[in-house]
Amino acid sequence: MSRAFVHHAVSARVVFGAGARARLPEEADRLGLRALLVVCTPGHADVAAEVASTLGERVADVHPDAAMHVPAAVAAKAVARADALGADGCLAVGGGSAIGLAKAIAKDTGLPIIALPTTYAGSEMTSVWGVTDAGCKTTGRDPRVRPVTVVYDPELTVTLPPAASITSGINAIAHSAEALYAPDGSPLTALVAAESVQALHRALPLLATNPTAVDARADALYGAWLAGTTLESTTMSLHHKLCHVLGGMFDLPHGPTHTAVLPHVLAVNLRAAPQAHAMLADALGAPDPAAEMFGFAARLGAQMALADLGLPADGLDAVIAQVLAAPYANPVPVTAAVLRDIVQHALLGVAPKS
């Protein structure tokens, strides 16, 4: 086998372990931050306030306005708040929405971010930002938005409801799955991706039955960390493109959308990506990764029909047009026919054609 690759390494300080949030004051001091703006979603304001209280005078204020897919108006308001307070950094407490809002602030102001992730979405490891305006989600990469320090504390994830835990974990599996056939993958990325799929596939069924099991939570968060690094190291393909079009256009929930779409994209893409197929089959312990991801998610109670998540049947043409408008690298050429097949299957939630 000939070897040739470019590997993009992720540099971030990672502090991992049950109770790791107690180390936040020391981590803020390490960066010299004295006026942090703490951002979170409204539903997570109590947790953010509790975390903020442990940081004492290092916190300028708590801004509980984060919303999924980072609406442009929400981003603008948060930037103005950071400016008005003279914030010198952001602390994102929460999932991809809180981290996404901190990234929007960093993109405009250059403020450093400390992230305390509470879901498995993986945004904390990436330099990818996203903002949604008038039903269209724009994403880009900017090294300034990648959190400089990430504190992973599995104890903060025990409150994530089982259904959200499952779909968030599958969102992370999707990063690793697409990293395995990415045009800029590397042997190191592949090892990390396979390990992350294994950890999440092992942990999620345990969380479904016992959401407060901290060891299983730690295993899932470990898988999410690894998945986040693969997301940063590689270029994602059709699955991520399709999900972000669906999310931006119809405000569909992020993790559940990834969960419903992934089996159908894998069924198409793995035919043209034999090495990724083999690694995923091995990590999942199943010969057909697409069928396994569909059965796994369905067994854990995920909704597999995009129709049930809010995609209108007459929305398919608009989705297809927007996905085709900006071509992505993908193992299989992306045509309107390929897309229609994938979205139609996902809309109805029927098993993938493997």
Ligand code: NAD
């Ligand atoms: P989220 O952050 O929107 O969280 C979903 C809900 O769960 C929120 O109401 C939140 O308050 C609540 N929640 C979060 N953690 C909780 C916990 N531990 N206990 C109880 N409730 C909790 O969901 P998400 O899936 O993590 O993030 C989705 C967003 O992240 C999308 O906008 C997506 O595009 C973005 N994202 C970005 C990247 C990137 O690299 N830029 C990667 C993944 C996701």
